[in-house]
Protein backbone atom coordinates (compact mmCIF):
# COMPACT_ATOMS: atom_id res chain seq x y z
CA UNK A 1 0.00 0.00 0.00
CA UNK A 2 1.38 3.42 -0.95
CA UNK A 3 1.70 6.09 1.71
CA UNK A 4 1.11 9.73 0.78
CA UNK A 5 3.53 12.37 2.04
CA UNK A 6 1.08 13.33 4.80
CA UNK A 7 1.39 9.78 6.15
CA UNK A 8 -2.14 8.73 5.14
CA UNK A 9 -2.35 5.43 3.32
CA UNK A 10 -3.34 5.57 -0.36
CA UNK A 11 -5.52 2.52 -0.91
CA UNK A 12 -6.59 3.26 -4.46
CA UNK A 13 -4.51 4.68 -7.30
CA UNK A 14 -1.05 5.91 -6.36
CA UNK A 15 -0.87 9.62 -7.10
CA UNK A 16 2.07 11.36 -5.46
CA UNK A 17 2.77 14.28 -7.78
CA UNK A 18 0.41 16.31 -9.97
CA UNK A 19 1.13 18.85 -12.70
CA UNK A 20 -1.45 21.58 -13.37
CA UNK A 21 -0.79 23.10 -16.79
CA UNK A 22 -3.60 25.67 -17.14
CA UNK A 23 -4.87 28.44 -14.84
CA UNK A 24 -6.96 26.78 -12.13
CA UNK A 25 -8.40 28.12 -8.89
CA UNK A 26 -5.88 27.66 -6.03
CA UNK A 27 -8.39 25.56 -4.07
CA UNK A 28 -7.40 22.68 -6.36
CA UNK A 29 -3.81 22.83 -5.14
CA UNK A 30 -4.92 23.18 -1.52
CA UNK A 31 -7.16 20.10 -1.60
CA UNK A 32 -4.45 18.00 -3.25
CA UNK A 33 -1.76 19.27 -0.84
CA UNK A 34 -4.01 18.60 2.15
CA UNK A 35 -4.25 15.00 0.96
CA UNK A 36 -0.45 14.78 0.92
CA UNK A 37 -0.12 15.11 -2.85
CA UNK A 38 2.66 17.29 -4.24
CA UNK A 39 1.53 19.78 -6.92
CA UNK A 40 3.33 21.91 -9.51
CA UNK A 41 0.85 24.55 -10.68
CA UNK A 42 1.70 26.39 -13.89
CA UNK A 43 -0.47 28.68 -16.05
CA UNK A 44 0.93 27.31 -19.28
CA UNK A 45 3.45 24.65 -20.25
CA UNK A 46 4.76 24.67 -23.86
CA UNK A 47 4.23 21.36 -25.63
CA UNK A 48 7.93 20.49 -26.01
CA UNK A 49 8.51 21.11 -22.30
CA UNK A 50 5.40 19.14 -21.36
CA UNK A 51 6.71 16.10 -23.25
CA UNK A 52 10.03 16.40 -21.41
CA UNK A 53 8.71 16.79 -17.87
CA UNK A 54 5.56 14.69 -17.89
CA UNK A 55 7.29 11.50 -16.72
CA UNK A 56 7.83 13.18 -13.31
CA UNK A 57 4.09 13.19 -12.64
CA UNK A 58 1.35 10.69 -11.80
CA UNK A 59 -1.47 13.01 -12.85
CA UNK A 60 -2.00 16.02 -15.08
CA UNK A 61 -4.81 18.57 -14.63
CA UNK A 62 -5.81 20.73 -17.61
CA UNK A 63 -8.48 23.09 -18.90
CA UNK A 64 -8.94 23.69 -22.64
CA UNK A 65 -5.55 25.39 -23.05
CA UNK A 66 -3.40 22.27 -22.91
CA UNK A 67 -3.63 19.69 -25.65
CA UNK A 68 -2.96 16.25 -24.25
CA UNK A 69 -1.61 14.45 -27.30
CA UNK A 70 -0.61 10.82 -27.82
CA UNK A 71 2.99 12.04 -27.63
CA UNK A 72 2.47 13.55 -24.17
CA UNK A 73 0.74 10.40 -22.96
CA UNK A 74 3.43 8.12 -24.37
CA UNK A 75 6.20 10.22 -22.80
CA UNK A 76 4.72 9.86 -19.32
CA UNK A 77 3.29 7.28 -17.04
CA UNK A 78 0.16 9.18 -16.11
CA UNK A 79 -2.47 7.45 -14.05
CA UNK A 80 -4.97 10.29 -14.39
CA UNK A 81 -5.62 13.20 -16.71
CA UNK A 82 -8.09 15.48 -14.97
CA UNK A 83 -10.09 17.99 -16.99
CA UNK A 84 -11.27 20.86 -14.80
CA UNK A 85 -14.22 21.44 -17.07
CA UNK A 86 -16.47 19.55 -19.48
CA UNK A 87 -15.13 19.20 -23.02
CA UNK A 88 -12.40 16.59 -23.47
CA UNK A 89 -11.76 17.16 -27.19
CA UNK A 90 -8.28 18.50 -26.27
CA UNK A 91 -7.37 15.09 -24.83
CA UNK A 92 -6.56 12.12 -27.07
CA UNK A 93 -8.91 9.68 -25.36
CA UNK A 94 -7.88 6.66 -27.41
CA UNK A 95 -4.22 7.26 -26.67
CA UNK A 96 -5.06 7.75 -22.97
CA UNK A 97 -6.93 4.46 -22.87
CA UNK A 98 -4.07 2.67 -24.64
CA UNK A 99 -1.60 4.21 -22.20
CA UNK A 100 -3.75 3.00 -19.31
CA UNK A 101 -4.52 6.55 -18.22
CA UNK A 102 -7.92 7.35 -16.84
CA UNK A 103 -9.45 10.63 -17.98
CA UNK A 104 -11.73 12.36 -15.46
CA UNK A 105 -13.75 15.52 -16.11
CA UNK A 106 -16.07 17.65 -14.00
CA UNK A 107 -19.29 17.76 -15.98
CA UNK A 108 -21.82 20.03 -14.39
CA UNK A 109 -19.39 22.37 -12.63
CA UNK A 110 -19.59 24.98 -15.38
CA UNK A 111 -23.04 24.22 -16.82
CA UNK A 112 -24.77 27.30 -15.45
CA UNK A 113 -21.91 29.62 -16.41
CA UNK A 114 -21.87 28.30 -19.97
CA UNK A 115 -25.68 28.59 -20.21
CA UNK A 116 -25.67 32.14 -18.82
CA UNK A 117 -22.90 33.13 -21.23
CA UNK A 118 -24.91 31.70 -24.14
CA UNK A 119 -27.96 33.75 -23.17
CA UNK A 120 -25.84 36.87 -22.63
CA UNK A 121 -24.29 36.38 -26.06
CA UNK A 122 -27.69 35.97 -27.74
CA UNK A 123 -29.08 39.08 -26.10
CA UNK A 124 -25.97 41.07 -26.94
CA UNK A 125 -26.14 39.83 -30.52
CA UNK A 126 -29.79 40.74 -30.94
CA UNK A 127 -29.26 44.28 -29.59
CA UNK A 128 -25.80 45.01 -31.05
CA UNK A 129 -24.53 45.75 -27.54
CA UNK A 130 -20.79 45.11 -28.11
CA UNK A 131 -20.74 46.96 -31.43
CA UNK A 132 -22.65 49.94 -29.99
CA UNK A 133 -20.39 50.03 -26.96
CA UNK A 134 -17.35 50.07 -29.21
CA UNK A 135 -18.80 52.94 -31.34
CA UNK A 136 -19.71 54.99 -28.30
CA UNK A 137 -16.20 54.63 -26.92
CA UNK A 138 -14.96 55.84 -30.29
CA UNK A 139 -17.20 58.93 -29.93
CA UNK A 140 -20.03 57.81 -32.26
CA UNK A 141 -23.64 58.08 -31.00
CA UNK A 142 -25.02 55.66 -33.61
CA UNK A 143 -28.61 54.72 -32.66
CA UNK A 144 -29.58 53.60 -36.17
CA UNK A 145 -26.87 50.96 -36.36
CA UNK A 146 -28.09 49.49 -33.09
CA UNK A 147 -31.57 48.60 -34.33
CA UNK A 148 -32.08 45.10 -32.98
CA UNK A 149 -34.73 42.39 -32.63
CA UNK A 150 -36.68 41.15 -29.60
CA UNK A 151 -36.32 37.66 -28.24
CA UNK A 152 -40.01 37.58 -27.29
CA UNK A 153 -42.15 35.44 -29.58
CA UNK A 154 -39.21 34.01 -31.51
CA UNK A 155 -38.10 30.39 -31.79
CA UNK A 156 -34.72 29.11 -30.66
CA UNK A 157 -33.35 25.80 -31.97
CA UNK A 158 -31.10 24.11 -29.45
CA UNK A 159 -28.77 21.52 -30.92
CA UNK A 160 -27.66 19.23 -28.11
CA UNK A 161 -30.11 18.89 -25.24
CA UNK A 162 -27.68 17.93 -22.50
CA UNK A 163 -26.89 19.86 -19.34
CA UNK A 164 -26.12 23.22 -20.96
CA UNK A 165 -28.73 22.98 -23.73
CA UNK A 166 -31.49 22.40 -21.17
CA UNK A 167 -30.34 25.27 -18.93
CA UNK A 168 -30.37 27.55 -21.97
CA UNK A 169 -33.91 26.40 -22.78
CA UNK A 170 -35.09 27.20 -19.24
CA UNK A 171 -33.70 30.74 -19.44
CA UNK A 172 -35.04 31.36 -22.95
CA UNK A 173 -38.53 30.27 -21.86
CA UNK A 174 -38.46 33.11 -19.31
CA UNK A 175 -38.10 35.47 -22.29
CA UNK A 176 -41.15 33.90 -24.00
CA UNK A 177 -39.01 32.25 -26.63
CA UNK A 178 -40.34 28.98 -28.09
CA UNK A 179 -37.75 26.24 -27.46
CA UNK A 180 -37.29 23.50 -30.03
CA UNK A 181 -34.30 21.21 -30.32
CA UNK A 182 -32.50 18.17 -31.61
CA UNK A 183 -30.51 15.55 -29.75
CA UNK A 184 -30.08 12.01 -31.09
CA UNK A 185 -30.34 10.44 -27.65
CA UNK A 186 -33.20 12.42 -26.18
CA UNK A 187 -36.70 11.02 -26.75
CA UNK A 188 -39.46 13.51 -27.52
CA UNK A 189 -41.32 12.84 -24.28
CA UNK A 190 -38.21 13.54 -22.18
CA UNK A 191 -37.53 16.78 -24.07
CA UNK A 192 -41.17 17.75 -23.52
CA UNK A 193 -40.60 17.62 -19.75
CA UNK A 194 -38.22 20.55 -20.26
CA UNK A 195 -40.79 22.30 -22.49
CA UNK A 196 -38.58 21.65 -25.50
CA UNK A 197 -40.18 20.36 -28.69
CA UNK A 198 -37.77 17.76 -30.04
CA UNK A 199 -37.69 17.31 -33.80
CA UNK A 200 -35.27 16.29 -36.53
CA UNK A 201 -32.35 18.53 -37.36
CA UNK A 202 -33.72 19.81 -40.68
CA UNK A 203 -36.96 20.88 -38.98
CA UNK A 204 -34.93 22.71 -36.32
CA UNK A 205 -32.99 24.52 -39.04
CA UNK A 206 -36.18 25.45 -40.90
CA UNK A 207 -38.08 26.79 -37.88
CA UNK A 208 -35.43 28.59 -35.85
CA UNK A 209 -34.92 32.35 -35.65
CA UNK A 210 -31.97 31.64 -33.37
CA UNK A 211 -29.73 28.58 -33.30
CA UNK A 212 -27.49 27.60 -30.43
CA UNK A 213 -25.15 24.63 -30.25
CA UNK A 214 -24.48 22.59 -27.12
CA UNK A 215 -22.87 19.36 -28.32
CA UNK A 216 -19.34 18.12 -27.80
CA UNK A 217 -16.95 18.36 -30.76
CA UNK A 218 -16.87 14.87 -32.25
CA UNK A 219 -16.38 13.53 -35.78
CA UNK A 220 -20.20 13.58 -36.05
CA UNK A 221 -20.60 17.21 -34.96
CA UNK A 222 -17.58 18.65 -36.80
CA UNK A 223 -18.98 21.00 -39.44
CA UNK A 224 -22.56 20.21 -38.39
CA UNK A 225 -23.44 23.81 -39.19
CA UNK A 226 -21.96 24.27 -42.64
CA UNK A 227 -23.02 25.18 -46.16
CA UNK A 228 -25.71 22.47 -46.39
CA UNK A 229 -27.22 23.34 -43.03
CA UNK A 230 -27.28 27.07 -43.76
CA UNK A 231 -29.27 26.38 -46.95
CA UNK A 232 -31.98 24.85 -44.75
CA UNK A 233 -32.06 27.70 -42.24
CA UNK A 234 -34.54 30.60 -42.12
CA UNK A 235 -33.21 33.64 -43.93
CA UNK A 236 -31.88 36.08 -41.36
CA UNK A 237 -31.32 33.51 -38.60
CA UNK A 238 -28.84 34.29 -35.84
CA UNK A 239 -26.46 31.70 -34.40
CA UNK A 240 -24.56 31.27 -31.12
CA UNK A 241 -21.64 28.91 -30.58
CA UNK A 242 -20.57 28.58 -26.97
CA UNK A 243 -19.77 24.87 -27.43
CA UNK A 244 -16.70 24.19 -29.59
CA UNK A 245 -14.98 25.73 -32.54
CA UNK A 246 -15.25 23.46 -35.56
CA UNK A 247 -18.91 22.55 -35.01
CA UNK A 248 -19.67 25.59 -37.18
CA UNK A 249 -17.72 25.61 -40.44
CA UNK A 250 -16.19 29.09 -40.17
CA UNK A 251 -15.73 29.58 -43.91
CA UNK A 252 -19.37 28.70 -44.60
CA UNK A 253 -20.48 31.04 -41.80
CA UNK A 254 -18.51 33.92 -43.26
CA UNK A 255 -20.22 33.39 -46.62
CA UNK A 256 -23.66 33.12 -44.99
CA UNK A 257 -23.06 36.42 -43.14
CA UNK A 258 -21.84 38.20 -46.26
CA UNK A 259 -24.78 36.88 -48.30
CA UNK A 260 -27.34 38.04 -45.73
CA UNK A 261 -28.43 34.45 -45.06
CA UNK A 262 -27.23 34.74 -41.48
CA UNK A 263 -28.04 38.00 -39.65
CA UNK A 264 -25.50 37.55 -36.88
CA UNK A 265 -23.21 35.19 -35.07
CA UNK A 266 -22.03 35.15 -31.46
CA UNK A 267 -18.88 33.10 -31.07
CA UNK A 268 -17.14 32.10 -27.86
CA UNK A 269 -15.08 29.33 -29.44
CA UNK A 270 -13.00 28.95 -32.60
CA UNK A 271 -11.63 26.29 -34.88
CA UNK A 272 -8.15 27.22 -33.66
CA UNK A 273 -7.56 28.84 -30.29
CA UNK A 274 -6.30 31.48 -29.93
CA UNK A 275 -7.82 32.37 -33.32
CA UNK A 276 -5.57 35.30 -34.29
CA UNK A 277 -3.40 33.22 -36.62
CA UNK A 278 -6.37 31.91 -38.56
CA UNK A 279 -7.36 34.26 -41.45
CA UNK A 280 -10.96 32.99 -41.48
CA UNK A 281 -11.46 33.30 -37.72
CA UNK A 282 -9.90 36.75 -37.84
CA UNK A 283 -12.29 37.84 -40.61
CA UNK A 284 -15.21 36.56 -38.57
CA UNK A 285 -14.07 38.36 -35.42
CA UNK A 286 -13.77 41.61 -37.38
CA UNK A 287 -17.16 41.19 -39.08
CA UNK A 288 -19.76 43.83 -38.09
CA UNK A 289 -22.44 41.16 -37.59
CA UNK A 290 -20.28 39.03 -35.33
CA UNK A 291 -19.66 39.40 -31.64
CA UNK A 292 -16.97 37.29 -30.02
CA UNK A 293 -15.46 36.35 -26.67
CA UNK A 294 -12.23 34.46 -26.03
CA UNK A 295 -13.66 31.12 -24.79
CA UNK A 296 -15.23 32.63 -21.68
CA UNK A 297 -18.18 30.25 -21.26
CA UNK A 298 -16.78 28.73 -18.08
CA UNK A 299 -14.90 31.81 -16.95
CA UNK A 300 -16.77 32.78 -13.82
CA UNK A 301 -15.37 32.71 -10.31
CA UNK A 302 -18.26 30.43 -9.36
CA UNK A 303 -17.64 27.83 -12.08
CA UNK A 304 -13.88 27.91 -11.59
CA UNK A 305 -14.23 27.18 -7.88
CA UNK A 306 -16.62 24.32 -8.64
CA UNK A 307 -14.45 22.64 -11.29
CA UNK A 308 -11.22 23.15 -9.32
CA UNK A 309 -12.70 21.60 -6.18
CA UNK A 310 -14.42 18.81 -8.12
CA UNK A 311 -11.32 17.69 -10.01
CA UNK A 312 -9.13 17.81 -6.91
CA UNK A 313 -11.68 15.85 -4.90
CA UNK A 314 -12.04 13.28 -7.70
CA UNK A 315 -8.30 12.67 -7.71
CA UNK A 316 -8.11 12.40 -3.92
CA UNK A 317 -11.10 10.03 -3.98
CA UNK A 318 -9.33 7.87 -6.60
CA UNK A 319 -6.26 7.59 -4.34
CA UNK A 320 -8.51 6.42 -1.52
CA UNK A 321 -10.26 3.74 -3.53
CA UNK A 322 -13.44 5.76 -3.93
CA UNK A 323 -15.66 5.85 -7.01
CA UNK A 324 -14.02 7.30 -10.12
CA UNK A 325 -16.55 10.09 -10.64
CA UNK A 326 -16.38 11.59 -14.12
CA UNK A 327 -14.36 8.76 -15.70
CA UNK A 328 -14.65 9.58 -19.40
CA UNK A 329 -12.70 6.80 -21.09
CA UNK A 330 -13.54 3.94 -18.74
CA UNK A 331 -16.97 4.58 -17.23
CA UNK A 332 -17.30 0.95 -16.13
CA UNK A 333 -14.30 1.35 -13.83
CA UNK A 334 -16.21 3.73 -11.58
CA UNK A 335 -16.12 1.37 -8.57
CA UNK A 336 -13.13 -0.80 -9.49
CA UNK A 337 -10.90 0.70 -6.83
CA UNK A 338 -13.42 0.61 -3.98
CA UNK A 339 -12.31 -1.39 -0.92
CA UNK A 340 -15.03 -4.03 -1.58
CA UNK A 341 -14.26 -4.59 -5.26
CA UNK A 342 -10.47 -4.21 -5.17
CA UNK A 343 -9.77 -7.70 -3.73
CA UNK A 344 -11.90 -9.25 -6.50
CA UNK A 345 -9.91 -7.27 -9.05
CA UNK A 346 -6.75 -8.71 -7.44
CA UNK A 347 -8.27 -12.21 -7.54
CA UNK A 348 -9.19 -11.91 -11.22
CA UNK A 349 -5.68 -10.60 -11.98
CA UNK A 350 -4.16 -13.63 -10.21
CA UNK A 351 -6.45 -15.93 -12.14
CA UNK A 352 -5.27 -14.25 -15.34
CA UNK A 353 -1.68 -14.82 -14.27
CA UNK A 354 -2.44 -18.50 -13.75
CA UNK A 355 -4.12 -18.74 -17.15
CA UNK A 356 -1.13 -17.04 -18.83
CA UNK A 357 1.19 -19.71 -17.45
CA UNK A 358 -0.91 -22.72 -18.36
CA UNK A 359 -1.67 -21.54 -21.90
CA UNK A 360 -0.29 -23.46 -24.80
CA UNK A 361 -0.35 -27.08 -23.88
CA UNK A 362 -0.29 -27.63 -20.15
CA UNK A 363 -2.09 -30.89 -19.61
CA UNK A 364 -1.67 -30.73 -15.86
CA UNK A 365 -3.49 -27.53 -14.94
CA UNK A 366 -5.25 -26.60 -18.12
CA UNK A 367 -5.33 -28.20 -21.49
CA UNK A 368 -3.10 -29.83 -24.01
CA UNK A 369 -4.91 -28.52 -27.04
CA UNK A 370 -5.43 -25.02 -28.41
CA UNK A 371 -7.60 -22.79 -26.29
CA UNK A 372 -10.83 -21.74 -27.98
CA UNK A 373 -12.26 -19.38 -25.41
CA UNK A 374 -12.08 -18.29 -21.81
CA UNK A 375 -15.22 -17.55 -19.86
CA UNK A 376 -15.39 -15.54 -16.70
CA UNK A 377 -18.44 -15.69 -14.45
CA UNK A 378 -18.86 -13.08 -11.74
CA UNK A 379 -21.37 -14.67 -9.40
CA UNK A 380 -23.02 -12.88 -6.50
CA UNK A 381 -24.65 -9.55 -5.70
CA UNK A 382 -21.43 -7.64 -5.06
CA UNK A 383 -19.62 -8.58 -8.26
CA UNK A 384 -22.27 -9.52 -10.80
CA UNK A 385 -22.30 -6.01 -12.31
CA UNK A 386 -18.51 -5.87 -12.37
CA UNK A 387 -18.02 -8.70 -14.89
CA UNK A 388 -16.47 -6.39 -17.51
CA UNK A 389 -14.07 -4.85 -15.02
CA UNK A 390 -13.08 -8.30 -13.70
CA UNK A 391 -12.56 -9.44 -17.28
CA UNK A 392 -10.13 -6.54 -17.74
CA UNK A 393 -8.41 -7.57 -14.51
CA UNK A 394 -8.15 -11.15 -15.79
CA UNK A 395 -6.71 -9.76 -19.01
CA UNK A 396 -4.25 -7.64 -17.02
CA UNK A 397 -2.88 -10.78 -15.35
CA UNK A 398 -2.98 -12.73 -18.58
CA UNK A 399 -1.18 -10.06 -20.61
CA UNK A 400 1.41 -9.26 -17.95
CA UNK A 401 3.36 -12.37 -18.91
CA UNK A 402 2.66 -12.01 -22.64
CA UNK A 403 3.34 -8.32 -23.25
CA UNK A 404 6.22 -6.02 -22.36
CA UNK A 405 3.89 -3.00 -22.29
CA UNK A 406 2.41 -1.92 -18.98
CA UNK A 407 -1.05 -3.44 -19.14
CA UNK A 408 -3.69 -2.30 -16.66
CA UNK A 409 -7.45 -2.25 -16.14
CA UNK A 410 -7.94 0.67 -18.50
CA UNK A 411 -5.97 -0.53 -21.51
CA UNK A 412 -6.17 -4.33 -21.16
CA UNK A 413 -8.86 -4.76 -23.81
CA UNK A 414 -6.64 -3.03 -26.41
CA UNK A 415 -3.97 -5.67 -25.96
CA UNK A 416 -6.51 -8.48 -25.84
CA UNK A 417 -7.44 -7.77 -29.46
CA UNK A 418 -4.29 -9.66 -30.50
CA UNK A 419 -5.21 -12.88 -28.68
CA UNK A 420 -6.47 -15.64 -30.92
CA UNK A 421 -9.27 -16.68 -28.61
CA UNK A 422 -12.30 -14.93 -27.15
CA UNK A 423 -12.74 -13.93 -23.52
CA UNK A 424 -16.34 -13.70 -22.39
CA UNK A 425 -17.58 -12.19 -19.16
CA UNK A 426 -20.95 -12.78 -17.54
CA UNK A 427 -22.37 -11.53 -14.28
CA UNK A 428 -24.96 -13.70 -12.55
CA UNK A 429 -26.74 -14.19 -9.26
CA UNK A 430 -24.91 -16.91 -7.38
CA UNK A 431 -26.84 -20.14 -7.80
CA UNK A 432 -24.29 -22.82 -6.82
CA UNK A 433 -24.27 -24.06 -3.25
CA UNK A 434 -20.78 -22.92 -2.24
CA UNK A 435 -20.77 -21.22 1.17
CA UNK A 436 -19.55 -17.91 -0.25
CA UNK A 437 -21.62 -14.87 -1.20
CA UNK A 438 -19.50 -14.05 -4.27
CA UNK A 439 -17.53 -16.44 -6.42
CA UNK A 440 -15.37 -15.71 -9.44
CA UNK A 441 -15.15 -18.59 -11.86
CA UNK A 442 -12.87 -18.87 -14.90
CA UNK A 443 -13.23 -21.66 -17.47
CA UNK A 444 -10.71 -22.40 -20.17
CA UNK A 445 -12.35 -24.14 -23.11
CA UNK A 446 -10.43 -26.14 -25.67
CA UNK A 447 -11.60 -28.62 -28.28
CA UNK A 448 -11.36 -31.59 -25.96
CA UNK A 449 -11.89 -30.24 -22.45
CA UNK A 450 -12.93 -27.48 -20.09
CA UNK A 451 -10.82 -26.52 -17.08
CA UNK A 452 -12.23 -24.40 -14.34
CA UNK A 453 -10.77 -22.35 -11.52
CA UNK A 454 -12.89 -20.76 -8.85
CA UNK A 455 -11.86 -18.10 -6.40
CA UNK A 456 -13.28 -16.07 -3.55
CA UNK A 457 -12.21 -13.28 -1.26
CA UNK A 458 -11.72 -14.19 2.40
CA UNK A 459 -10.86 -11.43 4.89
CA UNK A 460 -9.95 -9.13 2.00
CA UNK A 461 -7.52 -11.60 0.40
CA UNK A 462 -7.95 -13.67 -2.78
CA UNK A 463 -8.23 -17.45 -2.39
CA UNK A 464 -8.52 -20.22 -4.96
CA UNK A 465 -11.23 -22.63 -3.86
CA UNK A 466 -11.40 -25.09 -6.73
CA UNK A 467 -9.07 -26.20 -9.48
CA UNK A 468 -11.01 -28.46 -11.81
CA UNK A 469 -12.45 -31.20 -9.61
CA UNK A 470 -10.26 -30.42 -6.62
CA UNK A 471 -11.59 -28.40 -3.75
CA UNK A 472 -8.75 -26.47 -2.31
CA UNK A 473 -8.11 -23.32 -0.24
CA UNK A 474 -4.94 -21.94 -1.73
CA UNK A 475 -3.58 -18.42 -1.70
CA UNK A 476 -2.64 -17.42 -5.26
CA UNK A 477 0.39 -15.37 -4.22
CA UNK A 478 4.12 -15.39 -4.84
CA UNK A 479 5.85 -18.61 -5.89
CA UNK A 480 3.41 -21.47 -6.02
CA UNK A 481 4.01 -25.18 -6.52
CA UNK A 482 1.06 -27.31 -7.57
CA UNK A 483 1.39 -31.09 -7.54
CA UNK A 484 -1.03 -33.98 -7.72
CA UNK A 485 -0.44 -37.45 -6.35
CA UNK A 486 -2.14 -40.74 -5.58
CA UNK A 487 -3.55 -40.84 -2.08
CA UNK A 488 -0.68 -42.79 -0.56
CA UNK A 489 1.15 -41.95 2.68
CA UNK A 490 4.51 -40.19 2.72
CA UNK A 491 4.31 -38.08 -0.47
CA UNK A 492 4.10 -34.76 1.36
CA UNK A 493 7.16 -35.58 3.47
CA UNK A 494 9.16 -36.45 0.36
CA UNK A 495 8.06 -33.25 -1.45
CA UNK A 496 9.02 -31.21 1.62
CA UNK A 497 12.38 -32.98 1.61
CA UNK A 498 13.01 -32.04 -2.04
CA UNK A 499 12.04 -28.44 -1.27
CA UNK A 500 14.50 -28.37 1.62
CA UNK A 501 17.23 -29.83 -0.55
CA UNK A 502 16.63 -27.08 -3.12
CA UNK A 503 16.51 -24.31 -0.51
CA UNK A 504 12.80 -23.68 -1.00
CA UNK A 505 11.25 -22.38 2.17
CA UNK A 506 7.59 -23.44 2.40
CA UNK A 507 5.34 -20.92 4.15
CA UNK A 508 1.89 -22.20 3.31
CA UNK A 509 0.39 -25.52 2.32
CA UNK A 510 -3.11 -26.49 1.18
CA UNK A 511 -4.44 -29.79 -0.05
CA UNK A 512 -7.58 -30.80 -1.88
CA UNK A 513 -8.89 -34.11 -3.03
CA UNK A 514 -10.91 -35.28 -5.98
CA UNK A 515 -14.44 -36.49 -5.31
CA UNK A 516 -13.36 -40.15 -5.42
CA UNK A 517 -10.58 -39.28 -2.91
CA UNK A 518 -8.03 -41.27 -4.93
CA UNK A 519 -6.02 -38.27 -6.07
CA UNK A 520 -4.78 -35.30 -4.06
CA UNK A 521 -3.89 -31.86 -5.39
CA UNK A 522 -1.56 -29.86 -3.18
CA UNK A 523 -0.51 -26.25 -3.33
CA UNK A 524 2.71 -25.12 -1.67
CA UNK A 525 3.55 -21.43 -1.33
CA UNK A 526 7.32 -21.08 -1.29
CA UNK A 527 9.52 -18.07 -0.74
CA UNK A 528 11.62 -18.18 -3.93
CA UNK A 529 11.37 -19.27 -7.56
CA UNK A 530 11.31 -23.02 -8.18
CA UNK A 531 14.01 -24.37 -10.49
CA UNK A 532 13.57 -27.02 -13.20
CA UNK A 533 15.80 -29.36 -11.15
CA UNK A 534 13.50 -29.09 -8.13
CA UNK A 535 10.51 -29.77 -10.38
CA UNK A 536 12.22 -32.85 -11.84
CA UNK A 537 13.00 -34.17 -8.36
CA UNK A 538 9.38 -33.72 -7.25
CA UNK A 539 8.09 -35.35 -10.43
CA UNK A 540 10.39 -38.33 -9.72
CA UNK A 541 8.77 -39.00 -6.31
CA UNK A 542 6.80 -42.21 -6.26
CA UNK A 543 3.06 -41.44 -6.45
CA UNK A 544 3.41 -37.90 -7.86
CA UNK A 545 1.30 -37.57 -11.01
CA UNK A 546 2.23 -34.04 -12.08
CA UNK A 547 3.90 -30.94 -10.82
CA UNK A 548 3.79 -27.31 -11.92
CA UNK A 549 5.38 -24.09 -10.74
CA UNK A 550 3.53 -20.80 -11.22
CA UNK A 551 4.99 -17.37 -10.64
CA UNK A 552 2.10 -15.40 -9.13
CA UNK A 553 4.12 -12.46 -7.81
Ligand SMILES: NC(=O)C1=CN([C@@H]2O[C@H](COP(=O)(O)OP(=O)(O)OC[C@H]3O[C@@H](n4cnc5c(N)ncnc54)[C@H](O)[C@@H]3O)[C@@H](O)[C@H]2O)C=CC1
Nearest residue numbers: 086087114160161162163164183214215216242243297298
Ligand atom coordinates in the same frame (compact mmCIF):
# COMPACT_ATOMS: atom_id res chain seq x y z
N1 LIG B 1 -17.54 27.64 -23.97
C1 LIG B 1 -17.24 27.07 -22.86
O1 LIG B 1 -16.46 27.58 -22.07
C2 LIG B 1 -17.84 25.74 -22.55
C3 LIG B 1 -18.14 24.87 -23.55
N2 LIG B 1 -18.65 23.63 -23.26
C4 LIG B 1 -18.97 22.75 -24.38
O2 LIG B 1 -20.33 22.40 -24.32
C5 LIG B 1 -20.48 21.05 -24.63
C6 LIG B 1 -21.76 20.52 -24.02
O3 LIG B 1 -21.66 20.49 -22.61
P1 LIG B 1 -22.78 19.77 -21.72
O4 LIG B 1 -24.13 20.25 -22.06
O5 LIG B 1 -22.32 19.86 -20.33
O6 LIG B 1 -22.63 18.28 -22.23
P2 LIG B 1 -23.70 17.11 -22.20
O7 LIG B 1 -22.96 15.87 -22.40
O8 LIG B 1 -24.56 17.24 -20.99
O9 LIG B 1 -24.61 17.40 -23.46
C7 LIG B 1 -24.19 17.23 -24.77
C8 LIG B 1 -25.38 16.74 -25.57
O10 LIG B 1 -25.05 16.78 -26.94
C9 LIG B 1 -25.74 15.72 -27.54
N3 LIG B 1 -25.20 15.40 -28.86
C10 LIG B 1 -24.11 14.65 -29.17
N4 LIG B 1 -23.98 14.59 -30.51
C11 LIG B 1 -24.99 15.31 -31.05
C12 LIG B 1 -25.38 15.62 -32.37
N5 LIG B 1 -24.70 15.15 -33.43
N6 LIG B 1 -26.46 16.40 -32.55
C13 LIG B 1 -27.15 16.87 -31.49
N7 LIG B 1 -26.85 16.59 -30.21
C14 LIG B 1 -25.76 15.84 -30.00
C15 LIG B 1 -25.57 14.59 -26.56
O11 LIG B 1 -26.53 13.57 -26.78
C16 LIG B 1 -25.77 15.31 -25.24
O12 LIG B 1 -27.12 15.25 -24.80
C17 LIG B 1 -19.21 20.42 -24.07
O13 LIG B 1 -18.91 19.21 -24.73
C18 LIG B 1 -18.16 21.46 -24.33
O14 LIG B 1 -17.55 21.24 -25.57
C19 LIG B 1 -18.90 23.27 -21.97
C20 LIG B 1 -18.63 24.10 -20.94
C21 LIG B 1 -18.07 25.41 -21.14
Ligand SMILES: O=C(O)C(=O)COP(=O)(O)O
Nearest residue numbers: 063064065085086087298
Ligand atom coordinates in the same frame (compact mmCIF):
# COMPACT_ATOMS: atom_id res chain seq x y z
O1 LIG C 1 -15.54 22.97 -19.90
C1 LIG C 1 -15.43 23.18 -21.11
O2 LIG C 1 -15.74 22.36 -21.99
C2 LIG C 1 -14.93 24.46 -21.57
O3 LIG C 1 -14.90 24.70 -22.74
C3 LIG C 1 -14.36 25.40 -20.60
O4 LIG C 1 -13.04 25.56 -20.99
P1 LIG C 1 -11.99 26.23 -20.00
O5 LIG C 1 -11.91 25.35 -18.81
O6 LIG C 1 -12.53 27.58 -19.65
O7 LIG C 1 -10.71 26.29 -20.76
